[in-house]
Amino acid sequence: MIPYTLYVAIIIAAFLVFYKTLLQNETFFRLNRYMLLTCMTLAFVLPLIPVPQQFSFRQPPPNLTIPHISTLTPKEDISSTQTDFTLPNVETEVSQTVNKDLFVHWLIYLYWFGVIIFGFNFLLQIVLLLFKAYSKSAILDGKFRIVEIPEDKAPCSFANTIFINPEKYDWETYNQVLQHEKIHIQEKHTFDLLLTELMLIFQWFNPFAWQWRKELESNLEYFTDALMLQKDDIRKEHYQMSLLKVAAPHFPLSLTTNYNQSLLKKRLIMMNSKKSNVHTTWKYFFLLPVIALLICSFNEPFRQNQVNLSTTNVDAKNEVENGLKNTGYWFGTIKNDKVNIHFKNEDDEESNNSSGTTFLVSELGMLPQDKQGTFTVKREAGTMEFTGRFEGNKGMGNYKFLPNKSYLDDMKKEGIDLNTDEDLLVFFMININESYVHMLKKNGFKNLHKDDLIPLAALKVDEAYISSIRMAGLNDLKPGDLIPLKSMNIDKKYIEEIRNSGYKDVTADKLITLKSMDIDGKYIADYKSTNKHRTDGITSNQVNNRTNDGSDEDDDIIAFKSMDIDKSYINSIKESGYANVSNSDLIAIKSMGITQEYIKSIKNSGYPNIEMDDLIAVKSLNLSPEYIKSIKNAGYPNIDIDDLIAMSSLNINAGYISSYKNAGYGQIDVNDMIALKSLDITSELMQQYEELGFKDLDIQEVISAKSTGTTPAFIKSMREKGHNLKSLEKYITLKTVIEN
Structure with a gap:
């Protein structure tokens, strides 16, 4: 907050x-x-x-999203078997943290x-x-x-x-x-x-x-x-x-x-x-x-594609985020050669939430069956001591994590700061070895952070994977690039497939985007084939206008995929009379829901040669064939498409047009009608001018009067002051003089 x-x-x-x-x-x-x-x-x-x-301008958070696992709380009180343990030389740090x-x-x-x-x-x-x-x-x-x-x-x-x-x-x-x-x-x-x-x-x-x-x-x-x-x-x-x-x-x-x-x-x-x-x-x-x-x-x-890790190796990170301590309860289930163990803090006895990780049975050694006993898991980050028992394939008890101080020192020498017991605990759960850090550094990743190491190890990003994607041409990589690449199964085969489709210099970010959109080499080939057929028979300038009109080709491919612009849709637009439509226009008309049927309905309304820009404008205004018909029937049978668009944008409908006819003004020129509406001039306002004695009003005079603020109220006020002018035009001039 x-x-x-x-x-x-x-x-x-x-x-x-x-x-x-x-x-x-x-x-x-x-x-x-x-x-x-x-x-x-x-x-x-x-x-x-x-x-x-x-x-x-800020650094992104580590791309890690961990699911929660709910289990029952153990009811047996076994805390008496626990022993005290304090990591040395942390009193000052803890005091400073508490004060802060x-x-x-x-x-x-x-x-x-x-x-x-x-x-x-x-x-x-x-x-x-x-x-x-x-x-x-x-x-x-x-x-x-x-x-x-x-x-x-x-x-x-x-x-x-x-x-x-x-x-x-x-x-x-x-x-x-x-x-x-x-x-x-x-x-x-x-x-x-x-x-x-x-x-x-x-x-x-x-x-x-x-x-x-x-x-x-x-x-x-x-x-x-x-x-x-x-x-x-x-x-x-x-x-x-x-x-x-x-x-x-x-x-x-x-x-x-x-x-x-x-x-x-x-x-x-x-x-x-x-x-x-x-x-x-x-x-x-x-x-x-x-x-x-x-x-x-x-x-x-946020990264363009954040990683969602649901593997059991990374559940340890969730435990730390949930506040898992070095001591608490465990309860587990044996399944084949693995044991899934859930951990719970001592002070969370009333909660039903817990998190767990999976160990190999061989790692745990001899498990105590039907009697109280102990077993341990030793890893470089420390030792996890379990006390309790199993009955069949179910077990419960309490645990104690003992951090390895030498591991802490070794990590610090490698530039990895593990400031708390919780950091060591998560490294233990994921089993991050010092050799893994050495491997990453050997492959050029010198400036490592603990938040990079956790997802890298959890995703099992190994030397073979790093070498394979580098062989495919991805050399300039950061640890943050490896995480989404591996999580999205972007391997050497996929990279080569994209490169062979024409993207010789594809970057990691672009690969992530393409993969997230489910774009493969075949889709790119189909896109280029369709695009080529659309350019057959037109000039090179037209091709450039269509393929380079403000966006790169790869951006167009992504847009086409996201909007489901496929060969059948492109052909339907082509059959409607738009063979040379640009990529940007294709994206625009698809996003607006312009279909072959809609184009046909507009053309059948009297505009067989409507251009693409006008078609987009017509659709953006939700201009329907029924509206076109109503305007034509109101006295504008040959109205130009641009004037029709202007009328629609100003909400000029048949009723508005009829209000002038009913007031006795006959057929008003389309440009004057647009000007009247844009200035919010109604037939009632024109009648007010007539009531002041201005008969046979000229539309242009009324437009000038409204635009200059020569209102009926202004004219009345001037007459009260003795300005009895004969024409509306003279009142307009008077208003202009007063304003200046």
């Missing part, structure tokens, strides 16, 4: 620096809002995303204490706000609830409730305050604040998190101010004066949107600042490399 929490804190700090450096002064307040909310959520999600090893663990535990307790306190405060605020909102009578104004309060506090809102003291303000100020708070409610700003408070519960120790809340609250106020100033009945100077009247030092609860005196100066500056140019939106895209850097820096790396 502590590392994860710190990673979240670092990510929040990085995002905050990014925001304050590049985005804080931009007037894209809505975009900033989404950016702040998204980044706050990403801060908690990003550390959980594993990253491929080749992109990570104690410090970490206290940090964890302190962290969760803070979480509880801030969580309780969060719940208390919600309860108080709900009580305040519903314990008093309220004025209902549509979906808004206005609660009048006697306290001398700044107005605020929570959910759909506005808290205000009406006696403090004149009518104009009171009305503007209500409009301001209604915008907070309409835009659901309470959600932003609740999410931020939840973030602070788990990041209460992080000063950057508190600053994050401050920036989010500021942006919400900037955003609300901007929306207020867009209203035709709001004048900037009057609104700013009302802010000065309302701002008060008596702050309400932090879960509410409220007037904040300390923020007032910044709000006035932002209201009078020049609007950001749309060309500065490029700054937001710089967030992507920041996210990539954070993921590669802090996230847990």
Whole structure:
């Protein structure tokens, strides 16, 4: 928990620096809002995303996954036969470990204490706000609830409730305050604040998190101010004066949107600042490399194919992870020439979980049958003493592991640090000999780690295997490469098969990928054969465009295999009229579910020569033959495919088209129809212009009016001020002059 929490804190700090450096002064307040909310959520999600090893700045964990084995707990108390044993010269190390663990535990307790306190405060605020909102009578104004309060506090809102003291303000100020708070409610700003408070519960120790809340609250106020100033009945100077009247030092609860005196100066500056140019939106895209850097820096790396070891030789590692100690219980089963023995700690008597490993009967010597006795297993890492008895093929008793100190010293000389008895115990269980380490070093693996040795020995990666894959051309290998290669049964035969299929310089990582996808030499040969037939009869440039359009051939093979793009699918696309389709387009259309039947249905809808790019666009919009037919029947029988795609992307349907016809506007040009919809112009809006006296409206004038903000409300306000102009075009000009 502590590392994860710190990673979240670092990510929040990085995002905050990014925001304050590049985005804080931009007037894209809505975009900033989404950016702040998204980044706050990403801060908690990003550390959980594993990253491929080749992109990570961290070392990957050992690729080891061990199954658990459940057995019954022995009930016989045989602890009296155990003897004490202490590994010499480890007192200082143990003391340091205990002190470190104690410090970490206290940090964890302190962290969760803070979480509880801030969580309780969060719940208390919600309860108080709900009580305040519903314990008093309220004025209902549509979906808004206005609660009048006697306290001398700044107005605020929570959910759909506005808290205000009406006696403090004149009518104009009171009305503007209500409009301001209604915008907070309409835009659901309470959600932003609740999410931020939840973030602070788990990041209460992080000063950057508190600053994050401050920036989010500021942006919400900037955003609300901007929306207020867009209203035709709001004048900037009057609104700013009302802010000065309302701002008060008596702050309400932090879960509410409220007037904040300390923020007032910044709000006035932002209201009078020049609007950001749309060309500065490029700054937001710089967030992507920041996210990539954070993921590669802090996230847990994983190998492309992790090893799942279920062999009994590696069960010992599971025992250590489960906390298996040097002393405890054993119970076993004899089967043929092997004995499967399960181990259990003395302090786990109430648990039903245990783990085991398998020994040869010859290793154990004479087993005590029907009477108490002892037997031992001696290996280089130490000696395992068993006390107990067998009855038939079942036995139980207690065990004692005696580490071999000289083995510990020998491993240290080889550069293998075994710091605990548990390390020695797992080396004993897997039976890692000093000669095995020498063999690996002789074969070029000089910098060995215990976490590499364990899976290598468990998988029985021997000198013969290493030599065979090197003979097949894999020379530049690391211990971490041998583990997935052996676990996936990648041998000399498979490597040569892949090389003979055309991959002369194939790497270990690529082999692992190919094997994991069940790609063999035959599949590659079939792919190349099909690809060759597709290139017959076309120019070399077309071939290059098809096979080298942004991805290597081996990546295409992997993609083809993963998406089940086979010869029959390729032929079906070819029969549909696309003989020269590129690999990337094949991958795209397969991923989108484009079939021969779908292509036929689109072509039969009036587009027999539709190009592949348009076909992909049509499918991505889920554009059906029924939709095409409805648009054609609505008055566009010869509509171009590009216009059809544009209509679909804007959700223009037959009903929308008919609304204009029913309002008396006849057949509107397809480009004008697209422009009307893109500006959200409805037939009702056009009727509002007609009601103002503008008859025989020109579509282009309406489009210009909407794009410049020359709304019916604006025209009415201008007429009230004496500007009785004769044409809509003149009002558009007036609006442009006022804006500039």
